[in-house]
Structure formats: structure tokens, C-alpha cells
Amino acid sequence: MGKNEPEAKQWFAIRVTYSREMALKEYLDRCRMESFIPMSYKEVIKGERKVRKLVPVIHNLVFVRSTREKLDEIKRDISLKVPIRYIMDRETRRPLVVPDRQMHSFIAVAGAYDEQIVYLDPTIVSLREGDRVRIVGGVFSGVEGIFIRIKGDRRVVVSIEGVMAVATAFVHPSLIEPVLQK
Structure with missing residues (x-):
């Protein structure tokens, strides 16, 4: 990339403290920056009754699509009262970058807010097992992942990788095709 070319936007996994992920999302929305927080409905007690409320699945986690330069600028912005940190890639020791296609599939599944969606700790589930597949129909059409x-x-x-995983609701085998490894 030449010096005059603008840096390409990428998806970064960002950590915030004290469950202030929604405050960061509001700030990013005001700046017209694309971001994503995995959310799900939980029943909470409000007064005397149970209420369904949309809440973050993992507190302190926000995915942001931006350039590294712009995110570094936001980190230095003292008007933003939410300190942010990159989630680092353990191997490269650089900020974790999520490929666009992977993030698109992740948002397609995690953004559905379906009770049948299961969030998984990536350290517990070995995703090396199973075949790489693409869903070819239904609400998750186009999503790629591991069939298990x-x-x-x-x-x-x-x-x-190393952050989180999400599983779709039941997918009928007729809606799944194998993805050939390159």
C-alpha cells in the first residue's frame, strides 16, 4: 500500500471496562462508524414482574469496522469517557482483525436474537472438528461456518478465533453445502 492510499477499514475486536459497551456503541453511532455488539433477550425482574430485555451477550466486547488510525484517534479522545483496548492476536501480538466475510457470517447469526442461538466459549469448543459448510437457504442463507x-x-x-463463537438454530441438512478448502 502506497503512502497516499487510504488505509482500508477492517473489523477490530475492542474491549471496554465496567460494562460500558453500549456507551461506546452510542459514541460510534454518533460518529457514523459501523459497530456490532452481540445481543440476546434475557428475562429481568423489573419491579414486580418479569420483562424481556435485549442485553449484550458478553459485556465489555464491541466489534468496530474502522481503520487502525481512526481507532487510535478515538482511543486518545478524552471526551470519550470509555477507555478502549484492542483484543490482541496472541501469535502476531497485533490487534485482532476479523475478516469481513467471517464478520458478515457472525453478524448474520448473532444479529438474529433467536432464543435457539447458542453462544459458545471458543476455548471449550474445538471447531477444528467437522466440515466447513455454507448455508444455502433460509434465514441464515450465505453464512459460512463449521457443521457440528x-x-x-x-x-x-x-x-x-479466541474471542467467541455462535451457533445457529437447527439447520436442515438440505440447506447446507460443503465449502471446498483452498
Whole structure:
């Protein structure tokens, strides 16, 4: 990349402290920056009754699509009262960058807010097992991931290496095709 070419936007995994991920998201929305927080509905007690509320699945985690330069600028912005840190890639010791295609699949599944979606700790589930597949129909059409069984159902898992993984609801085998490895 030449000196005059603008840096390409990438998806970064960002950590915040004290469950202030929604405050960071509001700031990023005001700046017209693309971001994503995996959310799900939880029942919470409000007064005397149970209420369904949309809450972050993992507190302190925000995915941001930006340039490294712009994110570094935001980190230095003292008007932003939410300190942010990059989640680092252990091997390269550089900020973790999630490929666009992987993030697109992750958002397609995690953004559905379906009760049947299962969030997984990537250290517990070995995603090396199973075949790499693409869903070719239904609400998750176009999603790529690993085909495995969880809780007795066939599901497709999309993993953000070392951060988190999410599994779709049941996917009928007729809607799945293998992805050939390059």
C-alpha cells in the first residue's frame, strides 16, 4: 500500500471496562462508524414482574469496522469517557482483525436474537472438528461456518478465533453445502 492510499477499514475486536459497551456503541453511532455488539433477550425482574430485555451477550466486547488510525484517534479522545483496548492476536501480538466475510457470517447469526442461538466459549469448543459448510437457504442463507452437533441438533458454528463463537438454530441438512478448502 502506497503512502497516499487510504488505509482500508477492517473489523477490530475492542474491549471496554465496567460494562460500558453500549456507551461506546452510542459514541460510534454518533460518529457514523459501523459497530456490532452481540445481543440476546434475557428475562429481568423489573419491579414486580418479569420483562424481556435485549442485553449484550458478553459485556465489555464491541466489534468496530474502522481503520487502525481512526481507532487510535478515538482511543486518545478524552471526551470519550470509555477507555478502549484492542483484543490482541496472541501469535502476531497485533490487534485482532476479523475478516469481513467471517464478520458478515457472525453478524448474520448473532444479529438474529433467536432464543435457539447458542453462544459458545471458543476455548471449550474445538471447531477444528467437522466440515466447513455454507448455508444455502433460509434465514441464515450465505453464512459460512463449521457443521457440528450441539444439544442433539445440527447447527453451523461461526467462530471469531479466541474471542467467541455462535451457533445457529437447527439447520436442515438440505440447506447446507460443503465449502471446498483452498
